[in-house]
Amino acid sequence: MSQNSYLPSKIENKFYKICEDRKYFEIDGNKAIQEEGKNFSIMMPPPNVTGRLHIGHALTFTLQDIITRYKRMDGYKTLWQPGTDHAGIATQNVVEKQILASGTTKEAIGREAFLERAWAWKEESAGIMTDQLRKMGVTPAWERERFTMDEGLQTSVKESFVKLYDEGLIIRGNYMVNWCTHDGALSDIEVEHEDTNGKFYHIKYPFADGSGHVEVATTRPETYFGDTAVMVHPEDERYKDLIGKKIKLPLLDREVAIIADEHVDMDFGTGVVKVTPAHDQNDYEVGKRHNLEFITVFDEKGILNDYAAEFKGLDRLKARKVIVDRLQEEGFMVKIEDHKHQVGHCYRCKSVVEPYISKQWFLKKELADKSILKTNAGEATFFPPHWINSYNSWMGELRDWCISRQLWWGHQIPVFYCDDCEHEFASLDENPSSCPKCSSKNLTQDPDVLDTWFSSALWPFSTLGWGQDGQNDMKDFYPNTLLITGFDILFFWVARMMMMGEHFNGQLPFNHIYLHALVRDEKGDKMSKSKGNVIDPLDMVNKYSADILRFTLAISAAQGRDIRMSTEKLEQNRNFTNKLYNASKYFQMNEKTFPDLKGFCLKTDLGKYMASRLNFATKEVRTYLEEYKFNDAALVMYRFLWNEFCDWGIELSKADKASIIELGAIFKEAMKLLHPFMPFITEYLYHELSGTTLEDSDSIMIMSYPTKTKKRKEEKTFEIIMDAIVSIRRAKVLVDLANQKIVKAFVKIYNISDKEKKMMLPFITRLAKVEVLEFTQTKVENSVSDIADLCETFIPTDSIDLSSIISKLTKQDEKLQKEIGKLNGMLNNEKFVANAPKDVLDKNRTLLSDAKTKQKKVLEQLSSLKA
Numbered sequence: 070m071s072q073n074s075y076l077p078s079k080i081e082n083k084f085y086k087i088c089e090d091r092k093y094f095e096i097d098g099n100k101a102i103q104e105e106g107k108n109f110s111i112m113m114p115p116p117n118v119t120g121r122l123h124i125g126h127a128l129t130f131t132l133q134d135i136i137t138r139y140k141r142m143d144g145y146k147t148l149w150q151p152g153t154d155h156a157g158i159a160t161q162n163v164v165e166k167q168i169l170a171s172g173t174t175k176e177a178i179g180r181e182a183f184l185e186r187a188w189a190w191k192e193e194s195a196g197i198m199t200d201q202l203r204k205m206g207v208t209p210a211w212e213r214e215r216f217t218m219d220e221g222l223q224t225s226v227k228e229s230f231v232k233l234y235d236e237g238l239i240i241r242g243n244y245m246v247n248w249c250t251h252d253g254a255l256s257d258i259e260v261e262h263e264d265t266n267g268k269f270y271h272i273k274y275p276f277a278d279g280s281g282h283v284e285v286a287t288t289r290p291e292t293y294f295g296d297t298a299v300m301v302h303p304e305d306e307r308y309k310d311l312i313g314k315k316i317k318l319p320l321l322d323r324e325v326a327i328i329a330d331e332h333v334d335m336d337f338g339t340g341v342v343k344v345t346p347a348h349d350q351n352d353y354e355v356g357k358r359h360n361l362e363f364i365t366v367f368d369e370k371g372i373l374n375d376y377a378a379e380f381k382g383l384d385r386l387k388a389r390k391v392i393v394d395r396l397q398e399e400g401f402m403v404k405i406e407d408h409k410h411q412v413g414h415c416y417r418c419k420s421v422v423e424p425y426i427s428k429q430w431f432l433k434k435e436l437a438d439k440s441i442l443k444t445n446a447g448e449a450t451f452f453p454p455h456w457i458n459s460y461n462s463w464m465g466e467l468r469d470w471c472i473s474r475q476l477w478w479g480h481q482i483p484v485f486y487c488d489d490c491e492h493e494f495a496s497l498d499e500n501p502s503s504c505p506k507c508s509s510k511n512l513t514q515d516p517d518v519l520d521t522w523f524s525s526a527l528w529p530f531s532t533l534g535w536g537q538d539g540q541n542d543m544k545d546f547y548p549n550t551l552l553i554t555g556f557d558i559l560f561f562w563v564a565r566m567m568m569m570g571e572h573f574n575g576q577l578p579f580n581h582i583y584l585h586a587l588v589r590d591e592k593g594d595k596m597s598k599s600k601g602n603v604i605d606p607l608d609m610v611n612k613y614s615a616d617i618l619r620f621t622l623a624i625s626a627a628q629g630r631d632i633r634m635s636t637e638k639l640e641q642n643r644n645f646t647n648k649l650y651n652a653s654k655y656f657q658m659n660e661k662t663f664p665d666l667k668g669f670c671l672k673t674d675l676g677k678y679m680a681s682r683l684n685f686a687t688k689e690v691r692t693y694l695e696e697y698k699f700n701d702a703a704l705v706m707y708r709f710l711w712n713e714f715c716d717w718g719i720e721l722s723k724a725d726k727a728s729i730i731e732l733g734a735i736f737k738e739a740m741k742l743l744h745p746f747m748p749f750i751t752e753y754l755y756h757e758l759s760g761t762t763l764e765d766s767d768s769i770m771i772m773s774y775p776t777k778t779k780k781r782k783e784e785k786t787f788e789i790i791m792d793a794i795v796s797i798r799r800a801k802v803l804v805d806l807a808n809q810k811i812v813k814a815f816v817k818i819y820n821i822s823d824k825e826k827k828m829m830l831p832f833i834t835r836l837a838k839v840e841v842l843e844f845t846q847t848k849v850e851n852s853v854s855d856i857a858d859l860c861e862t863f864i865p866t867d868s869i870d871l872s873s874i875i876s877k878l879t880k881q882d883e884k885l886q887k888e889i890g891k892l893n894g895m896l897n898n899e900k901f902v903a904n905a906p907k908d909v910l911d912k913n914r915t916l917l918s919d920a921k922t923k924q925k926k927v928l929e930q931l932s933s934l935k936a
Contacts, residue, residue, distance in 0.1 A: 077614035104144035110546035117156030127606035138745035142774035151209035228536035248425030250371035253475030269408035277315035286338035303329035430473035479518030526565035529578035591635035624703035662760035663733030676731030681781035688778035724835035796857035
């Protein structure tokens with residue numbers, strides 16, 4: 070693209086600021102074209118305030134912006150709700166690292182000073198991200214921007230917590246949870262399970278009476294200090310007589326009993342299993358069934374306690390080798406085997422996660438019951454539809470959700486404890502004055518904060534004012550029309566919004582849920598910092614433009630398929646923008662300004678034809694956007710603007726100058742069609758052709774989206790014209806006159822009128838480079854011919870020396886015959902076929918097929934020339 074005329078970096082920044090300053094992005098930004106009863110709402114998945122946006126964010130926000138711009142232009146009162154998420158664990162980890170880098174710790178500076186640092190980081194990070202979003206050209210209602218810990222949302226969080234607490238759906242108790250020694254309690258889906266090369270330790274557990282031992286296999290010898298039983302299967306003949314017998318734990322004096330439970334897999338290991346109820350999820354259930362003691366052997370930081378005897382004070386993972394060495398020294402270790410098994414890691418800090426008994430707050434799984442029923446009754450629709458199967462699979466295994474986190478950054482749990490009577494109560498009041506039971510003023514608030522996803526689960530309605538004083542937009546915008554987000558947070562976020570939204574409002578929070586796939590690199594690999602293949606969307610904007618990045622993401626976003634980002638695709642779409650720019654320059658070489666298509670009377674056949682093709686493209690684009698088939702909508706516009714409008718429409722207009730002003734008007738209307746995908750260049754070209762500037766007129770983003778979808782009769786005529794041009798060009802290639810002007814050609818077409826022939830003549834003669842064109846109903850002798858879909862064309866050969874052409878084609882035929890013979894010989898050779906690798910055979914078969922196809926064409930050409 071000519072950098073002298075259109076500089077994306079300057080145009081995009083300038084245009085964006087003008088539109089934002091005019092409040093076009095806000096609810097009433099399109100008030101002049103809003104239609105009664107048409108409301109559209111979509112929530113921005115609030116990015117975490119932990120740094121910069123990545124290419125996955127760029128995809129989410131691009132698709133959201135496309136549908137929002139489309140709805141805004143289509144007369145909807147539109148809310149795209151922006152905001153950011155406080156991201157408890159992630160943000161606390163970032164701020165902790167900053168504090169450590171400054172030479173101190175969060176404990177040393179205290180909770181209040183730590184929170185000041187966290188808020189400062191939030192302001193810095195959120196500012197970076199909102200600037201990135203503006204660079205990508207996205208248009209949320211910035212004046213309504215929210216943060217999951219702003220004052221209003223804190224009120225919504227308290228309101229929801231207190232209601233759920235009072236309804237008995239939030240409970241507190243000692244339960245086994247996933248425990249990160251750095252970040253505290255985690256929910257099930259915050260644990261990432263990875264295959265790990267570990268060890269299987271076979272340990273002797275001696276009988277208390279000294280009569281022998283049983284052999285127990287474990288992957289975690291450091292937890293055996295918490296064993297309160299040894300377990301065998303009740304039907305295992307090897308050990309039936311041992312049930313009830315006492316054993317003595319190695320290196321300890323403590324005795325435990327051998328119990329029987331069907332949980333044991335008789336065929337795995339030795340068939341004898343240690344039972345550590347406080348440090349294993351399965352053992353936890355066994356412990357409850359058999360009323361076993363629950364012994365916790367390390368503290369919240371993973372440090373072994375008094376139960377570990379001589380190993381007290383060691384970190385539980387570092388202690389493993391020391392403990393194993395001692396067991397070997399004392400003769401308790403039978404053998405150590407290599408063993409691959411899955412180990413849970415914290416999704417944020419990657420520490421090994423421990424099953425750990427802790428007093429935590431839980432949201433009961435029954436909260437989700439109605440949302441599951443309503444989802445399966447069709448109240449919400451998934452795009453692609455197969456995601457409902459994943460949703461049901463996960464919801465079917467739902468457990469109570471651990472919602473408390475041992476952090477300082479987050480919504481502090483609004484529960485208070487009376488220091489005098491020990492009464493516990495939830496309160497909307499930030500500082501309740503006294504205990505509702507005994508009136509004591511000695512109250513302590515629970516120090517824990519809520520899981521980040523608790524406040525995020527309220528996002529579809531807390532941002533609309535639910536539970537807060539002041540403006541409430543629930544009537545217009547709840548349920549939200551649509552949610553667009555990545556499939557990877559279906560359970561973290563989407564399912565939880567559905568259960569909360571249904572519970573508090575009686576309706577699911579979205580009508581439609583579009584889950585997009587991953588953005589991968591050009592090889593199909595997942596992006597990661599370690600691979601060095603991460604794409605920063607701002608780098609792509611700076612190098613190519615926001616328009617090109619957006620269009621590339623959209624045209625690649627087929628439902629249910631991962632996107633491969635490549636330089637080749639970005640370059641291809643840069644060529645597309647060049648094509649559009651050059652088309653506008655062509656128009657301006659012929660006319661200074663062009664009218665809007667609306668209300669403009671088209672008089673030329675070419676103008677009517679291209680308007681009809683625009684109508685068809687409009688129909689397809691609208692259909693695809695309503696179905697969230699962004700790639701199909703983008704392909705339609707690419708096909709129409711490049712192949713139909715530029716390659717044919719503009720070329721045909723060179724034979725009909727009167728059509729140019731009409732095509733310019735059609736092109737301007739097409740810029741509106743493309744605008745949601747490429748907002749900046751479409752705006753620029755529209756104003757260039759209108760003789761206006763954005764500074765002195767309205768943006769097309771608040772003009773009506775194209776609506777006409779009617780097909781016109783001129784289409785058939787121009788299909789024949791284009792067919793004839795292509796056919797004559799092919800025939801010219803046969804006689805080595807490919808791009809040269811020829812004296813005469815004939816076109817054989819049935820059932821067309823003299824009026825149609827007269828209309829066709831200037832287009833065919835100009836574009837096919839023919840001086841004289843005649844229409845015929847019969848075959849023309851002494852000519853080369855080409856048979857097309859809608860016509861047959863002939864070029865007389867009387868004045869053409871065909872001998873050199875025939876000689877060349879004959880030599881080609883002879884060469885192909887030899888190649889076919891050679892390939893046939895190899896493929897008919899049984900020994901070769903038996904010994905050759907499959908890929909070699911496949912390649913030779915392909916070569917043979919291609920050679921036969923080429924020979925057929927050569928023979929057809931020879932036959933035509935000799936006829």
